Amino acid sequence: MTTEDGSTDGVTGAEADGVDEYADLGATTESAMEIAETSMDRVRELVPDETLADRIRQKSVHATGDPEFQHLVRFTGDTEDEPVVAGARAVLDERPIVTDITMVKAGITGRGHDCPVRKAIGNGSELAKRTGMTRTAASVLELDREGVYDDAVAVVGNAPTAALALADCIEDGTRPAVVVATPVGFVKAAESRERLREVAAARGVPAVTNVGRRGGSGLAAGLTNELVHVASDVRSGEVELP
Template sequence: MTTEEGETTEEFAEYADLGATTGDAMAIAETSMDRVRELVPDETLGDRIRQKAVHATGDPEFQHLVRFAGADESAAVRAGARAVLDERPIVTDITMVKAGVTGRGHGCPVRKAIGNGADLAERTGMTRTAASVLELDRRDVYDDAVAVVGNAPTAALALADCIEDGTRPAVVVATPVGFVKAAKSRQRVREVAREYDVPAITTVGRRGGSGLAAGLTNELVHVASDARDGDLSVDPTGDHAVPREGGTDRS
């Protein structure tokens, strides 16, 4: 494909990924995160997720809406980072979330659930996203994966059912948005995650969405990158903020 100026789309392939790469862009991204860190504590790995939530939404109050399931508030972050380091699959509910997951700093295969399970949806009348999750779970896709739900409450509810039935993701990131079932679906994920000892990062209330889910997933990638560089530990007992000088681009 060629643009009207005659340049091929291949020349713009780098723009398909998210995150700052040029000097000016990285300066803007780091300045933005500096301002976030003025508003959000910067002491634990859990704080990094809160910071990313504020950065992704532009809302300082969002730090108070983040919830974790795990041995402590940073356990889910460590589990997610270890999954990234092990190059486990990242599985999103819809295309928009998949598009927002960075392609840099990891070797994880990234796939979406939507598009699977069409026969199940047609036969039962359930939503396409719920059917997609159930179909991928039937193929054991979610075991040891980073399971991400950013849009569809019914996908989160289906994933919770899968966990209750024995599926064990490495970590769940669930921020479905909306006025119908969104808050309930995240509460259900938290309850099931705690009952079955599955690490999870969720939010409370109606707000959330694909951009937030992708941003939180990307922060797991950034934590993994920092661990790979030796700047922090993601061992079960490790929990400290990463040094900022010369650290990973966290846009």
């Protein structure tokens, strides 16, 4: 798969945090397959395995290496499964996956989907200069002006200000297919996710987020890849969407 920045690294998907050991998407050699199965087997001993939302919980544990993280994930929608269903549908519909920063984009799998993968950062530098807002926030607003976020898989892994900007866009009428937001840190990270959850709930936008200060690019990429994985299972008939 060729990504928009010209990289032809078809193995990107195998490189996201934890995904290197992920049997169905990334592991292409015998040894990696073995690790993959053991790793997900261990996660399944620690996290329920009943619903689509559980798969996101499992992935959060897989990506962070921390069994406790399953309790920090939040699902915004009429049901817990709704954001997972919406995400899988968006992947099947080949909607764009739009990340905040390059690092998250680099973690999105190249396999199992034909979605264009874009990053926000790099856009809106004029706006940032003029207004003094962060470059990531400006980049989200700039892409939003171009209509990029409507029906897209909107992913924020790093920047609280990007999450806040995305919340503003949703409040102003933008409708992503699903939001995956796990910015990390001590300033505004938890608050930005809380605001995203409020706005998303009010506007009917499904979202996967977490509570607390933890999070990050690896987690955001991992959760997004799990949406791709669910879509693959739909395609192969293993999973049926409601």
